[in-house]
Amino acid sequence: MTALQYDPHEIEARWQDIWAEERTWEVANTHDAAAHANDSYVLEMLPYPSGEPHIGHLKTYSVGDAIAHFHRRLGRRVLHPMGYDAFGLPAENHAIKTGEHPRLSTAVSIASFQRQFRSWGISIDWSRELATHEPSYYRWTQWIFLELFRSGLAYRKEAAVKWCPHDQTVLANEQVDADGRCERCGHLVEVRQLEQWFLRITDYAERLLGDLETIDWPANVKTMQRNWIGRSEGAEVTFRCDELAIDYPVFTTRPDTLFGATFFVMAPEHPDVLRLAHGTEHEHEVREYVNVALNESNQERGDVERPKTGVPLGRRVTNPVNGEQIPMYVADYVLMEYGTGAIMAVPAHDERDHAFARAFDLPIRRVIEPAGGSDAADDDALPYTGDGVLVNCGSDFDGLPNRDALAEIVRWLDREGNGHASVNYRLRDWLVSRQRYWGAPIPILYCEDCGVVPVPDDQLPVQLPEIDDYTPKGRSPLAAVEDWVSTNCPACGGRARRETDTMDTFVDSSWYFLRYCDPHNDLAAFDPDALREWMPVDQYIGGVEHAILHLMYARFFCKALADLGHLDFQEPFQALFTQGMVTKDGAKMSKSRGNVVSPASIVERVGADAARCYILFVGPPDQDADWSDAGVDGVHRFLSRLWRLGAETAERGGAASGPPHGDAGAQGDDLVLLRKAHWAIDKVSGDLRRFAFNTAIAAVMELLNDCSRLRDSADVEMLRFALATGASLLFPFAPHVSADVFERLTGERVWETSWPSAEEELLERDVYELVCQVNGKLRDRVQAATGASADELKELCLAAPNVQAHLDGNEIVKAIVVPGKLVNFVVRPAVSTVSF
RNA sequence: GCCCGGGUGGCGGAACGGUAGACGCGCUCGAUUUAAAAUCGAUGGCCUUGACGGCGAUUGUGGGUUCGACUCCCACCCCGGGCACCA
Numbered sequence: 045m046t047a048l049q050y051d052p053h054e055i056e057a058r059w060q061d062i063w064a065e066e067r068t069w070e071v072a073n074t075h076d077a078a079a080h081a082n083d084s085y086v087l088e089m090l091p092y093p094s095g096e097p098h099i100g101h102l103k104t105y106s107v108g109d110a111i112a113h114f115h116r117r118l119g120r121r122v123l124h125p126m127g128y129d130a131f132g133l134p135a136e137n138h139a140i141k142t143g144e145h146p147r148l149s150t151a152v153s154i155a156s157f158q159r160q161f162r163s164w165g166i167s168i169d170w171s172r173e174l175a176t177h178e179p180s181y182y183r184w185t186q187w188i189f190l191e192l193f194r195s196g197l198a199y200r201k202e203a204a205v206k207w208c209p210h211d212q213t214v215l216a217n218e219q220v221d222a223d224g225r226c227e228r229c230g231h232l233v234e235v236r237q238l239e240q241w242f243l244r245i246t247d248y249a250e251r252l253l254g255d256l257e258t259i260d261w262p263a264n265v266k267t268m269q270r271n272w273i274g275r276s277e278g279a280e281v282t283f284r285c286d287e288l289a290i291d292y293p294v295f296t297t298r299p300d301t302l303f304g305a306t307f308f309v310m311a312p313e314h315p316d317v318l319r320l321a322h323g324t325e326h327e328h329e330v331r332e333y334v335n336v337a338l339n340e341s342n343q344e345r346g347d348v349e350r351p352k353t354g355v356p357l358g359r360r361v362t363n364p365v366n367g368e369q370i371p372m373y374v375a376d377y378v379l380m381e382y383g384t385g386a387i388m389a390v391p392a393h394d395e396r397d398h399a400f401a402r403a404f405d406l407p408i409r410r411v412i413e414p415a416g417g418s419d420a421a422d423d424d425a426l427p428y429t430g431d432g433v434l435v436n437c438g439s440d441f442d443g444l445p446n447r448d449a450l451a452e453i454v455r456w457l458d459r460e461g462n463g464h465a466s467v468n469y470r471l472r473d474w475l476v477s478r479q480r481y482w483g484a485p486i487p488i489l490y491c492e493d494c495g496v497v498p499v500p501d502d503q504l505p506v507q508l509p510e511i512d513d514y515t516p517k518g519r520s521p522l523a524a525v526e527d528w529v530s531t532n533c534p535a536c537g538g539r540a541r542r543e544t545d546t547m548d549t550f551v552d553s554s555w556y557f558l559r560y561c562d563p564h565n566d567l568a569a570f571d572p573d574a575l576r577e578w579m580p581v582d583q584y585i586g587g588v589e590h591a592i593l594h595l596m597y598a599r600f601f602c603k604a605l606a607d608l609g610h611l612d613f614q615e616p617f618q619a620l621f622t623q624g625m626v627t628k629d630g631a632k633m634s635k636s637r638g639n640v641v642s643p644a645s646i647v648e649r650v651g652a653d654a655a656r657c658y659i660l661f662v663g664p665p666d667q668d669a670d671w672s673d674a675g676v677d678g679v680h681r682f683l684s685r686l687w688r689l690g691a692e693t694a695e696r697g698g699a700a701s702g703p704p705h706g707d708a709g710a711q712g713d714d715l716v717l718l719r720k721a722h723w724a725i726d727k728v729s730g731d732l733r734r735f736a737f738n739t740a741i742a743a744v745m746e747l748l749n750d751c752s753r754l755r756d757s758a759d760v761e762m763l764r765f766a767l768a769t770g771a772s773l774l775f776p777f778a779p780h781v782s783a784d785v786f787e788r789l790t791g792e793r794v795w796e797t798s799w800p801s802a803e804e805e806l807l808e809r810d811v812y813e814l815v816c817q818v819n820g821k822l823r824d825r826v827q828a829a830t831g832a833s834a835d836e837l838k839e840l841c842l843a844a845p846n847v848q849a850h851l852d853g854n855e856i857v858k859a860i861v862v863p864g865k866l867v868n869f870v871v872r873p874a875v876s877t878v879s880f
Numbered sequence: 881g882c883c884c885g886g887g888u889g890g891c892g893g894a895a896c897g898g899u900a901g902a903c904g905c906g907c908u909c910g911a912u913u914u915a916a917a918a919u920c921g922a923u924g925g926c927c928u929u930g931a932c933g934g935c936g937a938u939u940g941u942g943g944g945u946u947c948g949a950c951u952c953c954c955a956c957c958c959c960g961g962g963c964a965c966c967a
Contacts, residue, residue, distance in 0.1 A: 263884080263885095264883095264884055264885065264961080264962080267883070267884055267962080267963095268883095268884085268961095268962055268963080270883095271882095271883070271884095271962070271963050271964095272962090272963080274963090274966065276966075276967085278967085294967080295966095295967070296967060297966095297967065298967080309967095345965085346964080346965070347965085348881080348964070348965055350965090352965085375965095376965090377965045377967095378965080378967080379965075379966065379967090381966085382966045382967075383966075383967065387967050388967085389967085390967090394967070395881095395965085396965050396967075397967080399965090468966080468967090469966095470963095470966055588961085588962095591962085592962090658904095661892095661893095661903080661904070662892060662893080662904090663892060663893060664893085667885095667886085668960085669892080670891095670892070672891085672892070672905070674891095674904095674905055674906070675891095675892070675904070675905055677905085678903095678904050678905055679904075681904095681918095681919095682903095682904080684918095684919095685919095688919095738892095738893070738894085738903085738904095739893095739894070739895095739902080739903080741903080741904095742893095742894075742902065742903035742904075743902090743903085745902095745903055745904075746902075746903070749903090752920095813899085815898075815899050817898085817899085817947085817948075819947075819948085820898090820946095820947060820948040821948090822899050825899075846933095846934085849934095857947090858947060859947090860898090860947050860948075862898060865898055865899090866898055866899080866948095868898080868947055868948065869947090870947045870948090
């Protein structure tokens with residue numbers, strides 16, 4: 045017999061060629077809505093092409109490919125496309141450094157991703173490939189922007205925006221981290237006043253929140269989105285400044301504490317602050333305070349620990365519930381972006397107001413006492429933020445539980461015209477302008493006569509002009525291309541200038557999954573019929589780092605496009621799976637740490653199947669996993685054993701003599717193998733449905749171990765069946781070697797066969813090992829017949845030698861019988877001999 | 881501070897309230913080999929020369945529920961993540 049040697053490189057190249065030549069994974073649109081029921085859209089988040097793919101990519105696409113293959117073999121038509129999120133800062137920064145056009149470095153990287161995806165054997169429908177920087181794609185990104193503009197969802201306003209001095213561009217709120225640093229480069233972010241484009245995502249806050257109920261996403265991702273949206277119920281209450289005859293509404297979640305409001309505070313950015321202080325003794329001081337506050341970084345201002353500061357405005361407002369005149373302050377602990385930029389301060393029942401009152405020696409009036417009057421009733425226990433009953437609130441409200449009083453007071457405010465129930469959100473509108481080159485130009489013109497004019501649809505795309513100097517200078521590099529900027533107004537024909545900002549790249553990735561459904565359409569972004577066929581995505585897969593931004597923006601786009609009549613579904617991703625990070629030596633892989641494991645080098649060493657299988661085997665895919673070279677070798681050995689035993693069995697059994705079958709009349713070791721194979725089918729099928737790839741692969745290992753153990757004692761036909769079954773089950777994780785083994789054993793292409801199904805009767809055994817316990821401790825095991833009665837099982841257990849030993853002289857108080865599992869005797873000493 | 885996850889052998893990890901440690905890695909020993917690699921097999925706390933067999937401890941800590949708890953409940957410790965002057 046020739047020495048059979050597992051050669052992953054030869055095997056993988058051979059099968060990859062077949063899949064490429066036969067375009068095995070391509071699916072055509074059927075334009076048949078009825079086909080939808082049997083379709084499946086499996087999608088991994090598209091990669092950002094920078095350099096080479098890293099191990100995290102290998103994990104994402106290994107997970108996605110396993111699901112795609114599983115769905116196919118369950119008989120579904122699977123859409124599994126690929127594309128590139130090609131615009132963005134890293135490519136542009138590279139261009140600034142080297143002068144090389146970002147298109148070139150991006151093309152090099154994309155080629156590398158394409159090559160490696162093929163070498164990993166990922167089952168991609170390449171006919172639908174796209175990249176967001178291609179004019180054929182961003183033409184429609186621009187069209188969507190204009191649709192949003194036309195419906196009022198894209199608007200322009202001057203705003204205090206987050207500016208990164210290093211990247212020389214504005215950032216979305218979401219792109220600034222907790223320390224007030226640029227998410228990308230880590231520099232401290234500054235505030236600038238600029239005219240910017242915003243998308244009105246806040247209009248969708250309620251639906252983005254409510255529709256989370258309708259989708260099958262991990263709980264932690266839903267929680268993150270809920271926190272980010274930050275819905276608060278409360279009331280808007282109007283405080284009037286009589287001197288200047290101006291009403292100031294405030295938002296509060298605690299209208300029940302309204303009688304305890306002893307002062308009033310405005311944010312430094314509030315437009316009325318200087319006007320209010322004007323002419324008072326505090327005018328100068330206020331002006332200085334505002335200047336300092338505005339120039340402070342968010343990081344400094346946001347520090348919870350720092351002492352409260354502020355300045356009196358020298359004015360008073362009236363508390364509507366009791367007519368009290370309370371003093372106004374400006375203080376930087378009040379944020380302009382939330383609520384109305386002004387608050388009523390209730391120092392007795394709010395930590396921050398309390399700290400401010402102490403610092404400025406302002407009155408603190410308790411209006412809620414804990415029910416039952418405990419220590420917390422002591423004024424030293426203030427601020428008190430819990431529930432209780434109202435005090436110091438006048439005869440109408442005193443004594444009411446505060447939760448009841450809250451509703452009562454809101455009704456009173458409403459009746460008197462001093463306020464109403466209200467809901468507030470933490471979510472802010474999405475700032476999409478970027479003063480950078482490598483992005484989709486915002487398709488807007490500024491005409492001297494007509495003002496803001498959208499570029500007509502038939503003039504899209506607004507193409508990026510070629511430039512030489514990518515260096516940021518505080519404005520978009522596009523602004524320097526005078527003959528591009530200067531154009532004519534499509535409305536009046538007069539002189540107009542182009543918008544020179546480009547769009548946040550999150551805009552590009554907020555609709556790419558729609559384009560995959562109809563990628564070559566040059567008459568529209570997509571045909572609604574094509575979307576009906578595939579959308580929503582059945583299974584979306586990606587990193588948890590996108591839990592908020594990308595996933596929120598994509599949901600927003602779908603809802604907005606649905607409202608505009610372009611889609612007939614509300615949520616883009618029906619199910620979401622977020623995979624954990626791959627670390628090395630417990631740390632995130634990075635060049636500076638020198639612990640980067642490149643997928644290419646692993647594939648070179650042990651092949652793609654072993655690399656893919658290992659990364660799924662190392663642990664549950666939603667958790668972080670630490671890469672181990674020794675571990676991948678172990679999986680490589682497993683695949684070698686499978687292939688060798690498969691090849692050897694194929695030779696022995698007269699290869700390719702048709703599909704093998706488990707013989708129902710099998711006996712002895714044949715029956716053991718037959719049962720193990722069916723157990724594995726059942727186990728792997730269940731594990732695939734719950735993304736437990738690690739235990740699925742372990743089950744195939746167990747099956748193979750039994751095959752090896754029984755290779756000489758079992759019938760070769762049964763061995764052929766068991767090994768072919770193992771290969772079939774392993775195909776979603778290690779497609780090349782599985783296809784190879786399966787073909788050798790059966791003459792068939794495994795991906796053309798349907799997923800095996802386990803036979804119930806082979807999952808059950810006629811005898812099993814009955815666990816015998818005494819007082820909950822395992823004492824013996826005996827063979828028991830399936831279907832034996834409880835009494836029979838008790839008898840069996842009672843007869844077990846080691847049970848006898850432990851029952852010796854003791855009285856059986858109780859017997860617990862779990863058929864199919866165990867018998868537990870609860871005993872106590874028959875004679876109470878107390879001895880020490 | 882608030883909200884989520886998570887703590888199991890030397891390591892990664894398994895385990896519907898029912899045999900804790902599947903599967904893999906590593907270590908050690910053995911077979912094969914002139915040798916090594918590769919491959920195959922075995923041990924893995926204690927008692928027993930050894931196998932067989934038996935015994936005890938054990939899933940971050942302390943309590944509780946239960947015939948029985950890694951699993952459920954309460955309190956605490958540690959690690960990771962998200963949010964955080966959001967009224």
